[in-house]
Amino acid sequence: MNKMNIALVAGGYSGEYEVSLNSAKNIAANLNADVYNVYTLLINRDHWIYQAEHENIAVDKNDFSITIANQKVVFDLAFITVHGTPGEDGKLQGYFDMLGIPYNTCDATTSAITMNKAYTKTIVHSIKSLYTARSMQLFRKDIHDVATLAAALHFPLFVKPNNGGSSVGMSKVHNMAALPAALEKAFHEDEQILVEEFIQGREFSIGIARLNGKIIVLPPTEIISSKEFFDYEAKYTPGVTQEITPANIEPDKLIEIEAIVREVYLRLNCRGMVRVDFILQQETGYFYFIEVNTTPGQSANSLIPQQVRAMGMQVSDFYAALIEGSFGH
Structure with missing residues (x-):
């Protein structure tokens, strides 16, 4: 052969x-x-x-x-x-x-859309049982009135680059005085940024892939950070963040999120492996969408390899199945 x-x-x-x-x-x-x-x-x-x-x-x-x-x-x-x-x-x-x-990976259209957080939110917005935080999209070339932002959205707010594949340029803002610096930091990374309401709850990340002709949802990971949010430092500095795979999540909630993630994958016309990040809101038990990652990290300790191992599958078999599945497009 x-x-x-x-x-x-x-x-x-x-x-x-x-x-x-x-x-x-x-x-x-x-x-x-x-x-x-x-x-x-x-x-x-x-x-x-x-x-x-x-x-x-x-x-x-x-x-x-x-x-x-x-x-x-x-x-x-x-x-x-x-x-x-x-x-x-x-x-x-x-x-x-x-x-x-x-x-x-996903095709050119899906990759371009999912890289834009605001556009992705619009597409997944109507999926049953999936919620999206209220937000505003800002462009660098426009004049930004901080008072208007503060009136339209409830603090605390997340300010983040709209097209950032990573967590660089993100800030969590608790009051109007801190907004200008956060906007400047995000605009340093991107021409357009997203300002959205912060959702209090447990953060999860879940992989999904088409393997041997079937869409398989991997076991979820819970991300517990000692920092205020899962930023670049929290992602890549040992000890700052705890990742629990498989996550300790109620069976009915697990069934619910698997159905949601499957629908996200289908609606965005995803291919190969993607990772969906979301928050389970404390007071309501609602799932809030954060983002879709279409080229998730694959170092030995990254979330997808963790989840593949938790499912009882060899990472080498997982990659082989992804390669085989890439030829049927």
């Missing part, structure tokens, strides 16, 4: 470059070398390269190939593990569509 050539695409143009490299290392370690030839391709704004033993080999962007020792290598599949642009926002997906190369 011929081995399949897999381009493991990592890096990207955002602040999560290093996180992406960690994801790629773990994926490469879990792809069966008897079945796949795995080539990790590092991309940034200046170069797309394959690091061979003694040299960096440039990727030919005309057909997405590399040439090693005068042998041209073409790829059967691109396994995208770029967080942020251009791997999470649809740009790479559009490029691969034009070249006819299969890939493991």
Whole structure:
């Protein structure tokens, strides 16, 4: 049997470059070398390269190939593990569509929409039993009246970049005086930002994937942070956040959230693996949508690998099923 050539695409143009490299290392370690030839391709704004033993080999962007020792290598599949642009926002997906190369993630349209938090909220808004926090979308080019914002929404508020794939640029604001600095911080990351009401409750993250033709909801993780919210530092600093997988959640609530997440996946026309983050509000028991992540982190301790293991599945089998499922589009 011929081995399949897999381009493991990592890096990207955002602040999560290093996180992406960690994801790629773990994926490469879990792809069966008897079945796949795995080539990790590092991309940034200046170069797309394959690091061979003694040299960096440039990727030919005309057909997405590399040439090693005068042998041209073409790829059967691109396994995208770029967080942020251009791997999470649809740009790479559009490029691969034009070249006819299969890939493991959502398509270009879904990737672009889900990268925009405000647009995603609009699409999932009417799903049964799923709630969305009241919010306002602001654009950098407009003048922002802090008093109008404060009158329209109830404090505390979350201020966050609308297109950020990560948690960079986020603030939690308790009063009007703190709003201008928070707006400035978020606009430093993005042209448009989202200001939304803070929902008090337990935070959960749940993976979902189409495996062997079936949509499988993974066991949820509860995220308990000693910080005010799950920001970049809380995500990547050991000890700041506790992650409990599988989460201790009532059986009826688990059934409810599985149905909601399945509907989110279908309604957004997702493919491959995605992760949905949400809050279970304390007073009401309602599920509030936070965001969809279409290229979730894949380092050994990331949430999806945790959830796959909690389900009793080998991470290597999970990735193999994702690769197999990428060919039927």
